[in-house]
Amino acid sequence: MNIQRSYSADRGVGGALYLVATPIGNLEDMTFRAVRILKEADIIAAEDTRQTRKLLTHFEIAGRLVSYHEHNKIHSGPELVRLLQEGQSIALVSDAGLPAISDPGADLVRLAIEADIPVIPVPGANAALSALIASGLDTTGFRFAGFLPRDKKGLREKLSSLQGVKETLLFYESPHRVGKTLEAMLQTWGNRQVVLARELTKRYEEFARGTLEEALSMLEAAPPLGEYCLVVEGASADGPGEHDMAAEASWWKTLSAAEHVERYEADGLSRKEAMKKAAGDRGVSRRDIYQELLEE
Incomplete structure (x- = not known):
């Protein structure tokens, strides 16, 4: 059993890995604590240093910035853990929102825990949860599924595995794939309620609420723009209704x-x-x- 007491004075030698949330669009969503941690950290590890540099400049943060992303994590991860073991503190950030959600930060977290380094969350903005709470769909239970597989077979298999899930489902999707994803959902699940959330916290924030069929018609009339969060109602507790069964059959x-x-x-x-x-x-x-x- 690994027990972490994040702020214990006697937790021993070594630094700490801070998972710092950054704004998903509106810079005013940056917390006071997040700014302080970034200023105090010995190292700031970023998915995209160019993007993070803009954020640091805005808040007048002059820290040591290093790159940590999907393509260099095999080499960078162990090196960052070595620095943590030497007593340095590292703040990990993603391009937007919470690190370690659908990004390589999760691998660094596992390495740090294996090395008995404290991993401390600094919460803030999150696109999926922001979309969920404004969706109007059930929030008593939900499942975050992140990005769906790109290939047709993988997509069908993943959607089929989620078909019976009764909780509200959350996905991330790119503008050039969202139409195909909605089509696959309609064919696999029937005509469920869906919310397409895009440009969250930005000037052109938009929530499109309706059925999967209505969402597809909307995208045909107006080409999709920006990254999307898809919030889809879960399966009915009573099983598929007549409309869903008819859609599945045809x-x-x-x-x-x-x-x-x-x-x-x-x-x-x-x-x-x-x-x-x-x-x-x-x-x-x-x-x-x-x-x-x-x-x-």
């Missing part, structure tokens, strides 16, 4: 024959098996599917 109706076959291939079926299954869904022969593929 998920393929908006797809061409080729897209229908590709969906099953993405799930791991062979070309032959995928054609047979698509033909069964459509109530046609496999020869008909083959002919449609040739024509497309």
Whole structure:
């Protein structure tokens, strides 16, 4: 059992790793404590030093800034732990929000704990929770799923694994992928309620609340801009309703024959098996599917 008493006077030799939240848009969300910790830290480890330098300049913080990110964490992580063991204090920050959430900071936290270094949170802004509390959806229980897989098969598998989750679901998504993600959610889960939150705490902050179908129609009319937080209602406690079951049964109706076959291939079926299954869904022969593929 690892017991950490963060502010105990007799915790021994060594520094401390501070996880410092930074603003997700509005600089006024920076806390007094976060500014103080950054000023007092021996080292500030940042995901993007150029971005963090702007923040430090704004608050007149002149600390030693080093780079720690996904591509150098294997070498930088152990070196930072060595400095912590020598007694130096390190403040870890991400580009925006809480470090160690969907970023390599989580690996540094594990290394520090293994080395018996105190890991101290300095809380502040967080995009996912900010989107949740303003969504209007259930907040009594939620699950943060972060970024979904990029490949079709991985995306389908992940969404299928979350299909029965009753808590509200939270995701991060980029503007060029959000439409495909919403389509996959509709096909897998049915027409649930969703909130698309973007530009949080900034001048053009926007919450789009409605169904998955309505969200897709909105994105067709107005191209997506900015990074998104998606807040999606969980599965019904009584199981899927009639509308959800109908959507699940006819998920393929908006797809061409080729897209229908590709969906099953993405799930791991062979070309032959995928054609047979698509033909069964459509109530046609496999020869008909083959002919449609040739024509497309």
